[in-house]
Amino acid sequence: MSRFGLVIFTSLLIAACGPKQLEPDADFECSNCEDWNRPQEPFRLYGNTWYVGTAGLSSILIETDGGLILIDGGLPQSAAVIDTNIRSAGFDPSQISAILVSHAHFDHAGGVAALQRVTGAAVYSSVEGAKALRSGELQSDDPQFLHGPDNTSYAAIKNVIAIADRDIVTIGNVDVTAVYTPGHTPGGVSWSWESCALGTCYDVVYADSLTAVSAVGYRFSAGPAANQLIESAGTIAELDCDILLSPHPFFFGMQDKLERREEGNPFVNNVACMFYAESSLDWLEQRLKSEGKEKIDPAIIGDW
Ligand SMILES: [Zn+2]
Numbered sequence: 001m002s003r004f005g006l007v008i009f010t011s012l013l014i015a016a017c018g019p020k021q022l023e024p025d026a027d028f029e030c031s032n033c034e035d036w037n038r039p040q041e042p043f044r045l046y047g048n049t050w051y052v053g054t055a056g057l058s059s060i061l062i063e064t065d066g067g068l069i070l071i072d073g074g075l076p077q078s079a080a081v082i083d084t085n086i087r088s089a090g091f092d093p094s095q096i097s098a099i100l101v102s103h104a105h106f107d108h109a110g111g112v113a114a115l116q117r118v119t120g121a122a123v124y125s126s127v128e129g130a131k132a133l134r135s136g137e138l139q140s141d142d143p144q145f146l147h148g149p150d151n152t153s154y155a156a157i158k159n160v161i162a163i164a165d166r167d168i169v170t171i172g173n174v175d176v177t178a179v180y181t182p183g184h185t186p187g188g189v190s191w192s193w194e195s196c197a198l199g200t201c202y203d204v205v206y207a208d209s210l211t212a213v214s215a216v217g218y219r220f221s222a223g224p225a226a227n228q229l230i231e232s233a234g235t236i237a238e239l240d241c242d243i244l245l246s247p248h249p250f251f252f253g254m255q256d257k258l259e260r261r262e263e264g265n266p267f268v269n270n271v272a273c274m275f276y277a278e279s280s281l282d283w284l285e286q287r288l289k290s291e292g293k294e295k296i297d298p299a300i301i302g303d304w
Pocket of ligand 1: 105184209
C-alpha cells in the first residue's frame with residue numbers, strides 16, 4: 001500500500017472505530033426554545049447525581065457501578081449541549097445504558113432520539129408515555145394536543161420500554177423507581193432514587209411537571225386531567241423526598257440555589273416536594289376558576 005493509501009486507510013479506520021458522534025435532529029422552534037437551550041455548566045447535585053441539562057431544561061445523570069442513567073433529553077437542539085456537559089463532567093456518554101423520560105413533550109423528549117443514537121441506551125417511560133415517545137407525537141388526550149403536530153412533534157424514539165407504576169429500573173447499584181404522575185400529560189412519570197455521600201444518604205425525587213397548561217380550546221374541567229393532577233400532587237407530597245428536581249430547573253429554584261452553595265447544599269430540603277405539590281394545586285385552582293369564565297386567561301396557558 002502506498003504511503004498516501006496508508007494515510008487514507010488509517011483515517012478510515014479511526015473514523016470507524018472512534019467515538020460515535022452525535023447527529024443532532026433538526027432544531028425545534030418555539031418562543032422559549034432559545035432561552036431554554038442556553039448552556040449551563042454541569043455540576044454535582046449530590047453524591048451520584050449530576051445536573052447535565054441546559055439552563056432551562058433539566059437533564060440528570062446518575063452514576064452507578066454498572067453504567068450511567070440519564071433522565072430527560074431536552075429539545076432536539078439540547079442533545080449536543082447535554083452530550084458536551086456529560087463529557088465535561090468527566091463521563092463517557094457511551095456508558096449510558098438507560099434514558100428515563102418524565103413526559104413526552106418536545107422540550108424533554110425532543111433530544112432523546114439523538115442521545116439514544118450516541119449511547120445505544122434503552123428508553124424507559126410509563127405505558128401511556130411510551131406510546132407517545134414511540135410515535136414522536138402527542139396523544140389525542142394530551143392537554144396540548146390542539147397545538148397541532150407541526151408545533152409539537154419530534155423524532156420518534158426506538159426501543160422504548162414501558163414500565164408499570166412503582167416498577168424499578170436497576171442499573172448497577174442504583175434502583176430508580178417509576179412513580180406515575182399523570183395530568184400534565186396522560187403518561188407523566190416522576191423518578192426517585194437514593195443518593196449517598198460520606199455515609200449520608202438522601203432520597204432524590206425528579207418530580208414531573210404538574211402544571212395545568214394546555215393548548216387553547218382544552219378544558220381541564222372537562223376531562224380526567226384535573227383529577228389526575230390532584231392525585232399526582234398528593235403522590236409527590238407523600239414521597240420520601242430530601243432533594244427535589246424537576247423537568248424545568250426553575251421549578252426547583254436551581255439558579256437561586258447555585259448562588260447559595262457556600263451555605264452548604266441548598267438542594268437538600270425535605271419539604272420541597274410538599275411545596276411543589278401545593279403550588280401545582282394552586283395553579284390548577286386558578287386554572288379551573290379561569291375555565292369558569294367565558295374566556296380562559298391567556299396568562300395561565302403556556303407551553304411548559
Ligand atoms: Zn410539558
